[in-house]
Amino acid sequence: DSGVTQTPKHLITATGQRVTLRCSPRSGDLSVYWYQQSLDQGLQFLIQYYNGEERAKGNILERFSAQQFPDLHSELNLSSLELGDSALYFCASSVAGSTGELFFGEGSRLTVL
Amino acid sequence: DAKTTQPPSMDCAEGRAANLPCNHSTISGNEYVYWYRQIHSQGPQYIIHGLKNNETNEMASLIITEDRKSSTLILPHATLRDTAVYYCIVRGLGSGNTPLVFGKGTRLSVIA
Numbered sequence: 001d002s003g004v005t006q007t008p009k010h011l012i013t014a015t016g017q018r019v020t021l022r023c024s025p026r027s028g029d030l031s032v033y034w035y036q037q038s039l040d041q042g043l044q045f046l047i048q049y050y051n052g053e054e055r056a057k058g059n060i061l062e063r064f065s066a067q068q069f070p071d072l073h074s075e076l077n078l079s080s081l082e083l084g085d086s087a088l089y090f091c092a093s094s095v096a097g098s099t100g101e102l103f104f105g106e107g108s109r110l111t112v113l
Numbered sequence: 114d115a116k117t118t119q120p121p122s123m124d125c126a127e128g129r130a131a132n133l134p135c136n137h138s139t140i141s142g143n144e145y146v147y148w149y150r151q152i153h154s155q156g157p158q159y160i161i162h163g164l165k166n167n168e169t170n171e172m173a174s175l176i177i178t179e180d181r182k183s184s185t186l187i188l189p190h191a192t193l194r195d196t197a198v199y200y201c202i203v204r205g206l207g208s209g210n211t212p213l214v215f216g217k218g219t220r221l222s223v224i225a
Contacts, residue, residue, distance in 0.1 A: 001157070002156060004156070028166050033212060033213075035215075041219055042215050042216060042218075043151075043157065043215040045212040045213070045214065048212055056211065056212050058212060077175055087152060088155070090156050092156070093155075099161060100147045100157060100202070100204045100213055101146060101147075101159050101162065102157075102213060103159065104156030104157045104158070106156050107152075107153060107154070107155070
């Protein structure tokens with residue numbers, strides 16, 4: 001158990017819909033990262049937050065947005081969903097914003113039909 | 114950050130040592146080598162990291178060559194539960210906000 005909690009674990013929705021994925025970081029961790037892993041694809045970095053502020057941005061689509069709240073939990077919002085958005089979405093956390101030692105949650109599996 | 118090269122797959126007999134190589138010939142002086150693994154569709158798990166000295170923890174050992182152009186992750190007594198994709202990642206000490214970039218990794222199959 002990494003200490004990072006992601007909800008929901010599984011989500012099935014239709015094209016055009018909007019979903020929100022939630023992540024609670026390990027106690028004391030200030031930084032949250034979001035990664036996407038499509039079927040047979042590698043882990044793609046989406047975005048990083050540190051203590052409520054955006055720190056780094058990867059190949060995150062404009063239809064996707066994220067935020068980190070004062071209690072340090074984070075949400076990833078995916079809108080106008082397409083079939084290709086079906087993937088595992090992982091959240092990770094770390095104590096600092098620049099460390100390479102990340103702790104990953106078990107992921108949220110999104111299926112878009 | 115330097116690029117890494119790993120074999121796409123490897124097999125290892127249960128109980129034997131698994132030696133996973135990684136080439137990072139363009140590594141620079143302030144870049145660390147990190148290893149993660151991902152057991153089927155679970156979240157990636159941090160294993161170990163090092164700069165230039167060999168490192169050991171309860172999970173594995175990391176051997177980095179003197180010229181730092183390659184490294185080997187050693188699982189001393191592989192079990193079936195070690196079957197996973199192993200990622201070798203190079204990341205600079207001063208990378209600041211640069212995120213970890215995962216490549217394709219090595220798929221290790223531990224065979225009974």
